[in-house]
């Protein structure tokens with residue numbers, strides 16, 4: 724049978740938008756593999772993202788990130804969550820639009836802040852004023868995220884599952900990506 728998901732769904736957006744958490748839930752709902760570019764890089768390097776930034780520098784990390792994403796896009800249709808900076812590279816945006824579909828998980832600054840402030844795993848936020856850094860990154864990056872194929876808002880009050888259901892809703896309007904069988908209600912958002 725033709726697979727239900729025809730292209731890899733790539734979750735993009737700011738740190739704390741929920742790309743990793745929602746992507747994992749979405750993959751489970753769709754019954755496809757879940758991959759996270761950060762986790763793949765950490766596994767290959769046997770080091771954390773923060774260690775890679777400190778040891779090899781951000782440009783090295785960005786090159787690895789682009790390579791890993793390009794390789795993962797050649798695989799079976801999956802949900803792929805990428806790091807917040809990945810979609811800034813024009814070549815990566817092109818690869819994603821050619822081989823997959825991008826979904827911008829869009830959240831407001833305070834929602835992002837509430838979600839990132841609990842963890843110190845993100846090297847770019849290890850600054851004197853991480854809230855201000857997050858705000859500046861967001862202002863810088865939104866024009867690139869706006870190039871994503873689909874936009875799904877995620878608010879503070881939304882549960883991870885609710886956001887994943889919203890992504891499915893958006894994907895059902897794209898029959899070139901998600902085949903919906905009228906007799907199959909396993910993807911119905913109200914299940």
Ligand SMILES: Nc1ncnc2c1ncn2[C@@H]1O[C@H](COP(=O)(O)OP(=O)(O)O)[C@@H](O)[C@H]1O
Pocket residue numbers: 736737738739740741742743744745804838839877878879880881882883886
């Ligand atoms: N409604 C929600 N949607 C997404 N993430 C949420 C939500 N509520 C809390 N979180 C938490 O926010 C944190 C950041 O999410 P994460 O998936 O790591 O974001 P990203 O990969 O985009 O940086 C995680 O600990 C996640 O569990």
Ligand SMILES: O=C(O)C1=C[C@@H](OP(=O)(O)O)[C@@H](O)[C@H](O)C1
Pocket residue numbers: 736737738739742743761772805806807808809844845846847
């Ligand atoms: O926004 C960024 O530049 C980054 C986001 C992180 O991933 P998440 O967006 O999953 O937190 C991780 O790739 C790295 O810390 C850099």
Ligand SMILES: [Mg+2]
Pocket residue numbers: 742743744761804805806
């Ligand atoms: Mg993540």
